[in-house]
Amino acid sequence: MKTIKDLLTEHKFFHEMTPEMLEFIAGCGKNMHFNPGEFIGKQGDPADFLYVIREGNIALQLVQPTQGSLTIRSLRGGEIAGFSWIIPPYRLQFDLRAVEHSSVVALDGTCLRKKCEEDYKLGYYLMKQSATVMTQRLVDTRIQLLDIYGARV
Amino acid sequence: MAQESDHAEVNRQSLQRDIWLPLLYTVKEKKTENRGIVTLTLAPSAEEAIEPMEPGQFNMLYAFGIGEIPISISSLWNLQSTLVHTIQDVGAVSKAFCDLSTGDQVGVRGPYGTRWPLNKAKNKDVIILAGGVGMVPLRPLIERILNDRSRYGKLNVLFGARSPENIIFHQDIISWQADPTLNFQITVDHAYSNWRGHVGVVTYLIEEANFDPENTIAFICGPEIMMRYAVHACLDANVPTDHIFLSIERNMKCATGFCGHCQYGPFFVCKDGAVFSYPQVKIYLNIAEL
Ligand SMILES: Cc1cc2nc3c(=O)[nH]c(=O)nc-3n(C[C@H](O)[C@H](O)[C@H](O)COP(=O)(O)OP(=O)(O)OC[C@H]3O[C@@H](n4cnc5c(N)ncnc54)[C@H](O)[C@@H]3O)c2cc1C
């Protein structure tokens, strides 16, 4: 059976991480599985975990009171969910809900933060990777705001 | 073959006629794609028909008493002299076409414009990136490739729409999704429940595509903002600049390179386009005034 370290090594978010760092954080992780429709976390909940998505489809959703849940981004295997673990006040900004059966490695946020304080190189790596992905998501959101299909064709 | 002789006959007749003169066509079939978008199948009302079309080309469609608009060929599956056009209601003339019923008549002149350079895609991997109704001029291209599949490498069709309600060509999508020779990916900008597919911008689908960048040709069509991002996504994925082709749209009047209405930098879109290579239009793509 693959260990948490093996699973993290396979994931692109950790590709440049040294084996020592992976070993160091693997103890913060556990395997989790979610069924279709299951909530992984709700907006405003404490951001207890960084979810390293192995497979499946997880929706980032906002609730529109009269219209239900609006999905603004779907996250697949190879992606990451739950960045709020690294940013105070450590609360989820969106609902996270499994669309398909999804398997993740959930890294405990408190445990990770403690390790980052102990090892600034690790902290810098996680912050740098998180900033890269968050920036890409911000750009994507801006493109969505432009409503690029609205103008016509 | 019956279809070929049909073509030859149509060809002979059209060579003798005035390209400016609209021919009378009758609406044989009308299909509602979604709210505000219809697909019309038009058949010549008399013997005479326009020349056979190629993927990427367009016709000028005339709604009598209302006006004339450029509309791309939307399918070439049926090689007879019928024409398939998909039209989105955005203003007076396009609305008139969306309001037509079977049996109504329209004027058609064409075909005009450049084609998607399919010959350049021979033995190459292909990325087809469509945004919204930009799928219309790309569908005949997909049909051509699927019809002669062994000539091409890996085929990726990446389709972005605003929401699930804005998706067109559902039947084609079902067959593309089931086709093992084609990697079809679709994404919407946002969706309420019941949508189990991707949600996110079309450019992120590039990550789901299988291709060897150096040996890849990309064909892109959609609103211009979307095409700018799509071109950059291809370039970031190391697709060579001159392997990227896009279809540009400008309002048109004559469609024959005389009136200047469709000027785009040094080009007339009606005659030099609408399909251009990216290096041709690179510097104009970011000029808001053009
Ligand atoms: C080569 C070519 C191929 C085309 N193929 C298709 C097609 O297959 N299906 C289809 O539905 N449409 C297509 N179009 C666009 C179509 O020609 C226009 O939507 C149409 O001319 C609008 O005319 P209208 O009188 O209905 O609206 P108008 O009153 O002229 O315009 C209504 C609104 O739409 C905007 N608009 C008009 N034309 C365009 C355009 N080309 N791009 C962006 N905004 C525009 C106007 O600025 C205005 O805000 C194509 C255009 C070109 C140049």
Ligand code: FES
């Ligand atoms: S429409 Fe007249 S020159 Fe192009």
